[in-house]
Amino acid sequence: MDTILAGVELLLRWDVLVALFIGSIGGVIIGAIPGVGPAVAIAILLPATYSLEPLVGLVMLLGIYGSSIYGGSLPAILMNTPGTAVNALTTYDGYPMTQRGEAKRAVSLAYSASFIGGILSVSALILLSPVLAVVAPMFGSREIFLAALLGMVLVVLSHRGKVVIAAFMLFFGIFLNSVGLEIVRYSRRYTYDQAWLNSGFDLIIVVLGLFAVSQALLLLTEKSETPKTPKLEGGIFEGIKEIFKHPRLAGVSSFFGIIMGIVPGVGEFTAQFLSYNYAQKTSKAPEKFGKGSPEGLVASEAANNAVPAAAMIPLLALGIPGEALTAMMLSVFYVHNVIPGPKLFQDNLDFVYALYIALILLNIIVFVFLLGFTKRIVRVIQIPTRFLGMSILTLSFVGIYSVRNSITDCAIAAVFGFLGLIFKRLDIPVVPIVLGMVLGGIMENKFRNALARVDTPLDFVNRPVAAVIASIIVLIVVAHFWSLWRDRQRGRSKS
């Protein structure tokens, strides 16, 4: 209890609260604009927080991270266009409700479901903290190496139908991380005698290129559109009342979100589909799913909003990100001299609790803000896409240049922006590159540390936690190939 109070004390400062407020509201607005998204916003704003105190900077970016999915539901419901990629399933039932003239009901129901998902997820985080404080120290170099490997395997296999190219992108990410001067023997790797390559590729520059510059290029090059939104009709409080009719569904969907958030590499998409399927199977009116079912909306929004807080569990406890956004949050932590991992729980538990409480406050701020200001946010959505592209490009410059005050970095980001544009056009997954860069670095470091304590490869798995993680990796790979083989057999028997 004392630790929780210490966390509250850390948070109750005007600058921290202002940062949380700006981050939360900013996140909602950014999430509501299709084509921007939290990754772009965090990457642009990260360098701007260098001069701020660690907790202030972290809380601001945490606000954006945690609140963008709320905002993303708005264009998904009103325009059939998800604000962030993870709001895609919300369009299935949200937009048909808008077409029926129930836009306000749908919007408030989505907010309420998201609120429940968010709060339950943070509660899980708080309840699990004492357990994490005990379990996290059991993770030594070998265990963290294997957990990072598990994250890599999951992120590749989760791109079903694109596993090979996702693996290529992951290896590309590991390669990017290995470029430059290595710190053990001080030898150069793939620098081609270019001094600017000695320090390697900065993750933030690569992310800004792949996410922000590429998005700007795409918006500038494609046909210009000015999104049109319908009138908000219906009662805003209808949805809030309605959520109490589906307490079990909201709870179970949040549970799916929490579990999928904890597992690295899986994330919102799987959580949504699992909860949506569950909702449809247990519904009394399954035929209404996809045609404006309130239950479908509750299932997808509660599940996707439960993920961000849950994804902080492996990030904070082990320092292992599960997807691109948490990978970026990891750099946010590093930049502000907060090193996630077992030691954080042992030495700075009050700081961890301050972050948890910030997440709770964030959900309350966003929920209240959305109920009062939805109509105004709708106006922001209507920015023409090419003007938006120009704005992103302008803001990208600040983000890129301020990392190391280098024009070379701007050129590197431009190249990655061009690559990112091609990847987006061809629907090639970009997230594995980011995870390859982050997890590749963690794995190299932990592998080197572990080598001091192992004689044979089998020593890597001679501790219980390591053995469990290694078994999970083997099981997942076997299950993947088994499902491929089964699909092939089914295809043959059909033909």
Add this chain to the structure above:
Amino acid sequence: MDKDTGQLAGIRIAYPAFLLFAVFLAATFTDQVKWFNNLVLFKQPGLWALISVSGMVVTALIACIQVFIKPKTADVTWRSDVQELGFWVRACEYLVWFMVYVFAVPYLGYLPCTILFTTLLTLRVGHRSMRWCVRAILLAVVTVVIFRAFLQVKIPGGQIYEWLPSPLSKFLLMYL
């Protein structure tokens, strides 16, 4: 050209390019990564470069084989390849805009450059009314004030500011 055709056309160009890039990295491995004779494989500093480059070669090869062996999902011709390539090249124009902006900032100053960049680019993308120009200028001013003046993000002051009278020059160098 529909989306599927464009995608497949692009993939037919991109995957072989990935393979070529990976093979190039593999071919230059011995030049670019120092191998220590007295160290075992697992302790080599080049181990992760080796793992990543080998992985890239193998996966790019499999991806290429899959693309060229699998039955075509869309009607792709050399014309669609060129069209997709044309889209990529068109996007390069905006990269040039961006890099000109980047190079101009240390000379012309952050605020003037940003105003020029946003206004000219807004005109270029087709928003030619006064209303949009004003919005572009506002965006530039707000961006500069928030990031440079308020958050003190390190962006160089323009050389052009030094020609102005001292108090104004100092103010501009510090905040805009």
